[in-house]
Amino acid sequence: MSFLSAETSHLGSPIETFEFDLGGLKRWYYTSADEDVDTGTIIFGAVAIKRAEIEYTHDIGRNSLEITAQRDLAVADLFKAGTPSAVLSLTIRRMHRDDGVSGVIWIGRVIDCKWSSTEVTMTCEPIRSSMQNPGLRRFFQRQCPHVLYGADCGVNNLTHRVAGTSASVTSNTVTVSGASGYTADRFAGGYVEWTNPNTGTQERRAIRSSTSGSLVVTTLEAITGLLDGIPVEVYPGCNHTMDHCSGRFSNAANFGGMPHTPTKNPFDGTPIY
Numbered sequence: 001m002s003f004l005s006a007e008t009s010h011l012g013s014p015i016e017t018f019e020f021d022l023g024g025l026k027r028w029y030y031t032s033a034d035e036d037v038d039t040g041t042i043i044f045g046a047v048a049i050k051r052a053e054i055e056y057t058h059d060i061g062r063n064s065l066e067i068t069a070q071r072d073l074a075v076a077d078l079f080k081a082g083t084p085s086a087v088l089s090l091t092i093r094r095m096h097r098d099d100g101v102s103g104v105i106w107i108g109r110v111i112d113c114k115w116s117s118t119e120v121t122m123t124c125e126p127i128r129s130s131m132q133n134p135g136l137r138r139f140f141q142r143q144c145p146h147v148l149y150g151a152d153c154g155v156n157n158l159t160h161r162v163a164g165t166s167a168s169v170t171s172n173t174v175t176v177s178g179a180s181g182y183t184a185d186r187f188a189g190g191y192v193e194w195t196n197p198n199t200g201t202q203e204r205r206a207i208r209s210s211t212s213g214s215l216v217v218t219t220l221e222a223i224t225g226l227l228d229g230i231p232v233e234v235y236p237g238c239n240h241t242m243d244h245c246s247g248r249f250s251n252a253a254n255f256g257g258m259p260h261t262p263t264k265n266p267f268d269g270t271p272i273y
Helices: 003-008 074-079 127-131 242-247
Strands: 014-022 026-031 043-046 049-051 065-070 088-096 099-115 119-126 162-167 173-182 191-195 202-210 213-219 231-235
Touching: 014 043, 014 049, 014 099, 026 074, 065 099, 074 099, 074 119, 099 127, 119 127, 173 231
Parallel strands: 026 043
Antiparallel strands: 014 026, 014 088, 049 065, 065 119, 088 099, 099 119, 162 173, 162 231, 173 213, 191 202, 191 231, 202 213
């Protein structure tokens, strides 16, 4: 029996499967059925998981989908210390018992998780939300609007990368062994990267502040998957002024701000002559 035939037949026995994919590096497979589902290549584990109604409207922002599951769902642990660096995508399929044919009914990504005493609720957005493009973002301003190391900025991050080894890791600080002699807050506004040994994903955290001498960086979000002795890479930040652009990165030609904007407002009512 085909999937469509089973869907329209009173003999159908529908079940749903949930496939979570962390950047293609690790996957979790669950089903809302009362027993495990073996497709021959994948075994979907039976857990207490359900979804809200799928809605399709012209407003993409209102098409989010909530997934509710048992509190100890393993995939939800990725969000306990903040949003994971890699995208966690979700594919929901619908199939029928004793029928190996399935149909995809929803594709998107998980953007947030919230826990209650017994459950975890994952908020997901559909894949078509990625089609939303930002509007105009340039303003007449002194500071540069470009994203550091982005295409408009043009600075090569590898040129300014500082490599070392993690030590004295806390919830949001790490000492970078093998890196020292930098001015205070040189890396503020930059980021630190490492490979999470548990998932194999590349983790990235924005840096709030850094020390001079022996390099210690403080991150904006909690650090996960980082133990002492793991290679880390640190990239300096920028305050988006001409001083940093020219002095720190020698990139004045690509500066996107207007540093010579007059401080005198010609429309403040003061006579010009």
